[in-house]
Amino acid sequence: MNYTKQIQTFCLILLSGLTLNTAVSAESHVEAAKNGLKLPDNYKNWKVISQSHRIDNHTVRIILGNNIAVKAARTGDTHPWPNGSILGKMVWKQKIEEYWPTAIAPGKFVHAEFMFKNNKKYKGTGGWGYARWVGMKQKPYGKDRNFAQECVSCHTAVKDNDWVFTTPAIFP
Amino acid sequence: MNYTKQIQTFCLILLSGLTLNTAVSAESHVEAAKNGLKLPDNYKNWKVISQSHRIDNHTVRIILGNNIAVKAARTGDTHPWPNGSILGKMVWKQKIEEYWPTAIAPGKFVHAEFMFKNNKKYKGTGGWGYARWVGMKQKPYGKDRNFAQECVSCHTAVKDNDWVFTTPAIFP
Numbered sequence: 001m002n003y004t005k006q007i008q009t010f011c012l013i014l015l016s017g018l019t020l021n022t023a024v025s026a027e028s029h030v031e032a033a034k035n036g037l038k039l040p041d042n043y044k045n046w047k048v049i050s051q052s053h054r055i056d057n058h059t060v061r062i063i064l065g066n067n068i069a070v071k072a073a074r075t076g077d078t079h080p081w082p083n084g085s086i087l088g089k090m091v092w093k094q095k096i097e098e099y100w101p102t103a104i105a106p107g108k109f110v111h112a113e114f115m116f117k118n119n120k121k122y123k124g125t126g127g128w129g130y131a132r133w134v135g136m137k138q139k140p141y142g143k144d145r146n147f148a149q150e151c152v153s154c155h156t157a158v159k160d161n162d163w164v165f166t167t168p169a170i171f172p
Numbered sequence: 173m174n175y176t177k178q179i180q181t182f183c184l185i186l187l188s189g190l191t192l193n194t195a196v197s198a199e200s201h202v203e204a205a206k207n208g209l210k211l212p213d214n215y216k217n218w219k220v221i222s223q224s225h226r227i228d229n230h231t232v233r234i235i236l237g238n239n240i241a242v243k244a245a246r247t248g249d250t251h252p253w254p255n256g257s258i259l260g261k262m263v264w265k266q267k268i269e270e271y272w273p274t275a276i277a278p279g280k281f282v283h284a285e286f287m288f289k290n291n292k293k294y295k296g297t298g299g300w301g302y303a304r305w306v307g308m309k310q311k312p313y314g315k316d317r318n319f320a321q322e323c324v325s326c327h328t329a330v331k332d333n334d335w336v337f338t339t340p341a342i343f344p
Contacts, residue, residue, distance in 0.1 A: 051232060053276040054272070054274060062223050090341075099330045099336075103224045103337075104225040105224045105339060106223065135344075158271045161271055166269075169234070170308075
């Protein structure tokens with residue numbers, strides 16, 4: 001019984017370390033996209049892949065990934081990205097950083113958009129499923145289940161980069 | 173015994189979920205800063221707080237935080253930041269994003285710099301300990317243990333913001 005108790009204690013310690021993740025992972029209240037894709041649980045706690053500042057439309061972005069995508073990004077295994085990868089792009093209107101007037105920083109939240117890699121499931125859209133949730137209320141983007149054709153149309157420019165615009169940032 | 177086995181299995185499942193975190197958390201090979209501060213384990217897998225593009229010195233930044241800092245950032249509990257918070261700023265030279273020529277993205281890695289909050293321990297430097305590791309080789313910044321006076325000097329401009337330049341990005 002002592003052994004069992006030790007294991008129980010060990011499990012409790014492990015679980016307590018996971019508290020922050022589970023406490024903020026409830027995305028189930030958000031409506032699914034018109035093509036059926038669901039907002040991934042816990043995406044706000046995903047690890048970072050890169051960032052960008054689009055000077056053409058005055059937005060800034062942080063690109064996050066699930067564990068499969070981050071592992072691929074950090075080991076250079078992105079040609080192609082492995083099945084199961086999910087990339088999440090958080091987009092904000094740019095604003096002047098309040099405490100450093102020569103820095104551009106995230107202002108109003110615009111949308112969160114995702115690419116889900118699965119060669120077979122999303123064969124019709126280049127091996128990626130697309131979805132976007134708009135604004136702080138996270139309303140699914142698009143009028144009907146074919147909305148992703150618009151995504152594919154734009155992403156065709158980077159077909160040779162496995163349909164992905166983002167270059168992973170280099171970490172030490 | 174069946175009960176014990178069930179618990180063991182449960183622990184194994186939990187542990188396997190932590191594999192990516194532990195596999196990349198070995199920062200112990202990096203030399204400590206001159207003031208004794210150590211590069212935090214696992215910082216590259218921390219959650220994101222914000223990002224910025226400094227148009228004055230042509231760098232881009234991703235600001236990460238440990239669990240205490242991220243919880244504070246996302247609940248607005250940053251005046252002051254709670255003791256135990258660690259903020260990590262990853263800095264890159266800006267470059268044109270290869271696949272979107274009107275976007276600025278991370279180029280060559282410059283340095284990773286950190287602020288460690290502890291009112292008592294770092295009372296002499298405004299309640300924060302400072303450290304920076306330079307380049308891909310992560311060489312500690314500064315000539316002697318007083319290098320942080322330079323950090324404090326610059327951060328004095330944001331003394332009223334608990335010495336922090338970053339405004340946390342707003343997530344849904």
